[in-house]
Amino acid sequence: MIVAERKPMADIKDMLAGRKNVLIVGCSECVTVCQAGGEKEVAVMAAALRLMRETDGDPIAVETETVTRQCDPEYLEPLQKKVAACDCILSMGCGVGVQFLAEKFTATWVVPALNTRFAGGTVEAGVWEERCGLCGECVLHLTGGICPVIRCSKSLLNGPCGGSQGGKCEVGKGEIKCAWQLIYDRLKGLGRLDLLLQPMPPKDWSRAKDGGPRRTAREDAQL
Amino acid sequence: MAGTAEFTPKIVAFCCYFCAYSAADLAGSMRLQYPSTVRVIEVPCSGKVDPLMLLEAFLAGADGVYVAGCMEGDCHFLRGNFRAKKRVLATKRLLDEIGFGGDRLEMFNLSGSMGPRFAEIAHEMTERIKKLGPSPLRRAGVSSGALTAAGQPGKEGEQA
Amino acid sequence: MKAGSRLERLLERGEFAVTAEIGPPKGAGSKGVRNNASLLKDAVDAMNITDNQTAVVRLCSMAGAVHVLQCGGEPVMQITCRDRNRIAIQSDVLGAASLGIKNILCLTGDHQSFGNHPGARNVFDLDSIQLIAILKGMRDDKKFQCGEEMKVEPRLFIGCAENPFADPFEFRVARLQKKAAAGADFVQTQAVFDLERFEQFMAEVRKQGLHEKIAILAGVIPVKSSGALKYMSTVPGLMIPDYLLKRMKEAANPEQEGVTLCVELIEKLRRVEGVRGVHIMAVYWESMVPTIVERAGLMPRPRVEVEQAG
Numbered sequence: 001m002i003v004a005e006r007k008p009m010a011d012i013k014d015m016l017a018g019r020k021n022v023l024i025v026g027c028s029e030c031v032t033v034c035q036a037g038g039e040k041e042v043a044v045m046a047a048a049l050r051l052m053r054e055t056d057g058d059p060i061a062v063e064t065e066t067v068t069r070q071c072d073p074e075y076l077e078p079l080q081k082k083v084a085a086c087d088c089i090l091s092m093g094c095g096v097g098v099q100f101l102a103e104k105f106t107a108t109w110v111v112p113a114l115n116t117r118f119a120g121g122t123v124e125a126g127v128w129e130e131r132c133g134l135c136g137e138c139v140l141h142l143t144g145g146i147c148p149v150i151r152c153s154k155s156l157l158n159g160p161c162g163g164s165q166g167g168k169c170e171v172g173k174g175e176i177k178c179a180w181q182l183i184y185d186r187l188k189g190l191g192r193l194d195l196l197l198q199p200m201p202p203k204d205w206s207r208a209k210d211g212g213p214r215r216t217a218r219e220d221a222q223l
Numbered sequence: 224m225a226g227t228a229e230f231t232p233k234i235v236a237f238c239c240y241f242c243a244y245s246a247a248d249l250a251g252s253m254r255l256q257y258p259s260t261v262r263v264i265e266v267p268c269s270g271k272v273d274p275l276m277l278l279e280a281f282l283a284g285a286d287g288v289y290v291a292g293c294m295e296g297d298c299h300f301l302r303g304n305f306r307a308k309k310r311v312l313a314t315k316r317l318l319d320e321i322g323f324g325g326d327r328l329e330m331f332n333l334s335g336s337m338g339p340r341f342a343e344i345a346h347e348m349t350e351r352i353k354k355l356g357p358s359p360l361r362r363a364g365v366s367s368g369a370l371t372a373a374g375q376p377g378k379e380g381e382q383a
Numbered sequence: 384m385k386a387g388s389r390l391e392r393l394l395e396r397g398e399f400a401v402t403a404e405i406g407p408p409k410g411a412g413s414k415g416v417r418n419n420a421s422l423l424k425d426a427v428d429a430m431n432i433t434d435n436q437t438a439v440v441r442l443c444s445m446a447g448a449v450h451v452l453q454c455g456g457e458p459v460m461q462i463t464c465r466d467r468n469r470i471a472i473q474s475d476v477l478g479a480a481s482l483g484i485k486n487i488l489c490l491t492g493d494h495q496s497f498g499n500h501p502g503a504r505n506v507f508d509l510d511s512i513q514l515i516a517i518l519k520g521m522r523d524d525k526k527f528q529c530g531e532e533m534k535v536e537p538r539l540f541i542g543c544a545e546n547p548f549a550d551p552f553e554f555r556v557a558r559l560q561k562k563a564a565a566g567a568d569f570v571q572t573q574a575v576f577d578l579e580r581f582e583q584f585m586a587e588v589r590k591q592g593l594h595e596k597i598a599i600l601a602g603v604i605p606v607k608s609s610g611a612l613k614y615m616s617t618v619p620g621l622m623i624p625d626y627l628l629k630r631m632k633e634a635a636n637p638e639q640e641g642v643t644l645c646v647e648l649i650e651k652l653r654r655v656e657g658v659r660g661v662h663i664m665a666v667y668w669e670s671m672v673p674t675i676v677e678r679a680g681l682m683p684r685p686r687v688e689v690e691q692a693g
Binding site for chain 1: 273274275278279281282317318320321322323359360362
């Protein structure tokens with residue numbers, strides 16, 4: 001999922017300065033799972049905003065709506081009426097959601113309540129960690145299912161470097177596991193250490209983030 | 224702005240059925256005096272409480288809020304009071320962030336037989352809130368939602 | 384002869400090589416580097432100029448290498464993968480070769496979080512093994528990484544580093560093998576303090592016949608104080624046995640003891656089969672290197688005729 005976390009309330013306060021009617025839009029997908037922007041978080045944000053603004057003697061009217069997902073325009077359609085009645089949308093979706101809302105409701109001020117951080121998963125209740133770098137050229141079949149681009153601090157394809165000690169990366173004061181130790185152990189367990197003897201050539205980074213927004217299409221899905 | 228002598232706080236106490244509410248009952252039957260400022264709301268477990276509930280109590284006009292659950296390790300639902308503790312902590316931080324004051328919210332633990340402790344907590348919180356003064360909502364001149372029946376301010380001296 | 388550098392010729396001849404390291408300054412002054420170069424030029428066969436080591440901005444390795452050349456010494460330029468992409472690296476290699484720099488050491492590079500600009504965006508377009516392969520491709524195939532041909536290829540003696548004390552230990556020899564296969568001509572190891580562990584490493588190296596494919600120079604670091612050695616025992620990738628910590632702690636004159644310790648290690652390393660030289664990393668204590676080389680019985684350095692830059 002895309003993992004995000006709430007911005008500091010002070011920043012959100014600045015973003016909403018001068019606004020009188022905010023529509024808080026949540027999302028039922030990724031940000032619900034990482035408990036940053038789902039229905040519950042939207043309700044808490046609404047209560048916190050009202051408390052904050054009433055305390056300042058500058059009350060704000062708050063409307064809320066949590067959509068199936070913000071990254072699909074068809075799910076934003078039903079928001080039309082509420083959007084027309086507000087002077088600002090506070091999106092509690094990921095960066096994608098914020099942008100889709102802004103693209104759809106061009107006449108309305110749209111601001112992000114969250115900082116979108118990474119693509120990851122749940123490692124334990126309440127803890128989410130990055131796993132995928134969205135590099136566009138997956139090599140997980142060569143590394144026993146462990147991503148060298150994201151989990152290795154230096155994105156080495158022929159690791160480990162000389163700083164791997166006791167299974168830990170030299171970066172991060174012991175909190176980060178050395179990805180290449182993990183890869184080595186996994187491939188050893190699977191009897192495929194031979195994969196590590198093949199050098200991996202330089203990566204084609206043109207498939208990863210850069211050069212404008214990437215795009216993917218399926219012809220047979222187009223109307 | 225500190226509270227004046229006439230300021231009578233409105234405090235909401237979320238009390239778990241198994242311990243805190245029993246202690247409240249016991250305090251009552253022991254005829255222990257505790258301030259009528261405290262309005263008790265019974266919940267099946269302190270773990271039922273979530274941040275939204277706490278924020279809404281403040282929105283409704285509470286000057287202070289606390290959650291009272293079983294002693295750690297003795298929760299009838301095993302870990303409900305630990306969840307409550309974490310939620311109260313997170314909400315305190317949020318209240319600080321928005322400038323409302325996390326001190327107005329607290330978590331307490333006690334057992335069902337601790338009638339005197341229940342009274343003590345009620346006194347403690349009342350004193351704390353008196354010092355902190357009325358809720359920033361009241362200071363801002365916002366008329367608070369009633370905590371008793373529709374629109375009628377609660378009569379002083381009444382117990383919960 | 385791949386590059387015809389002094390280091391290469393001496394190793395070819397079977398001489399026990401001596402290299403050292405110069406840490407460039409955090410400023411635009413050349414005096415320090417040039418003084419060190421003059422000091423070391425007759426005590427060592429080649430001297431490395433580090434490349435923004437520990438991600439701290441310093442005078443760049445290429446410029447340092449040119450200063451060394453101008454002072455009559457032989458440089459080993461260092462390139463890390465942290466700050467430059469393949470375009471900049473290949474460009475720098477061409478520039479270096481055109482300036483008469485023949486030895487280039489290929490490194491992964493310390494992460495930027497260790498340095499004085501932790502918010503910098505790192506590059507790591509390549510890793511050290513890919514870097515070695517690219518340099519070999521430029522030199523032997525006269526081709527850039529993209530496959531395009533060049534008219535005048537750089538003549539290089541390609542080096543790399545390896546850490547026999549990092550984990551996974553069982554994989555370290557295989558990693559050195561990968562570097563040798565990619566085209567590395569020589570390797571400078573991380574500093575040896577734990578001789579026993581190093582000998583385990585070398586035994587495996589010899590088993591694979593790797594010592595004949597690549598020239599291994601064992602690294603040493605002379606320590607100035609007990610505190611310095613203690614600090615090193617906390618650095619990932621360095622293994623300091625307790626008896627050495629004890630020796631430094633109890634030394635009446637720590638500086639002298641540090642030098643003695645270093646000399647003793649060099650003497651022991653000379654006797655390890657497959658070790659063809661020593662790399663003395665007396666960073667910011669470069670003045671001690673000639674003494675160390677002398678006391679280790681490695682002076683005077685053998686003479687050799689070197690080609691001039693093309």
